[in-house]
Amino acid sequence: MKAVIDRDKTFEGFMNLRAKVNNSLDYFSGPKSFFNVFDSIKKEAGNGDAISQDVLAYYYKSGIEDFLYEDYTKYLKWELISGANGNSFAIEKLQFLFGYTYDSIVAHDDFPLMKYLNDIDEYNYIVIIGQVICDEVVKHLELDEKTLAEEEDFGDEFRAEVFRDYRKAIDACMDNIIKRLKKEA
DSSP states (O other): OOOOBOHHHHHHHHHHHHHHHHHHOBTTTBSHHHHHHHHHHHHHHHTTOHHHHHHHHHHHHHOBTTTBOOBHHHHHHHHHHHHHTTBHHHHHHTHHHHHHHHHHHHHSTTHHHHHHHHTOOTTTHHHHHHHHHHHHHHHHTTOOHHHHHHSOOOOBOOOHHHHHHHHHHHHHHHHHHHHHHTTOO
16 A cells, blocks of 8 residues: 555645646637646546546546536546545545444444554544545455546536445445454455
């Protein structure tokens, strides 16, 4: 598993890259500048850059009118991959999806052991546990950053069943998540 990237560094990188994308949006001259920037970010994301992956997730979540379709599935995939690659800012944004998973882990009988083995405290548990969740879900769903970066963009608006499918994937990974946190895997 990759090392966690400092939250301030990931946030700053996210904001800088997002500004670059936003500055490329020129409604008068068309989408060429935007797609040049967006395609370069996709390339970096496909090569494992966790900040680029998080920026893609951000734009896929809502889309950009006249430029990029909303794609909720790609949003979740990129955010999970970014989290698995250690992006603490991405992991924070996935709390809505991981909520009761955190609660289940903290309530687990072996949580004191998991805390000790992973140097977990009240300040870092979201990121440390979140990265393990992301990593296990990425493996379970067989998500591949290179393949995802090369996919065409057709759009996939939010549907409740997509959210439920990702919740089910997390549930299916729970035993492996616990084993990883207990250093048994």
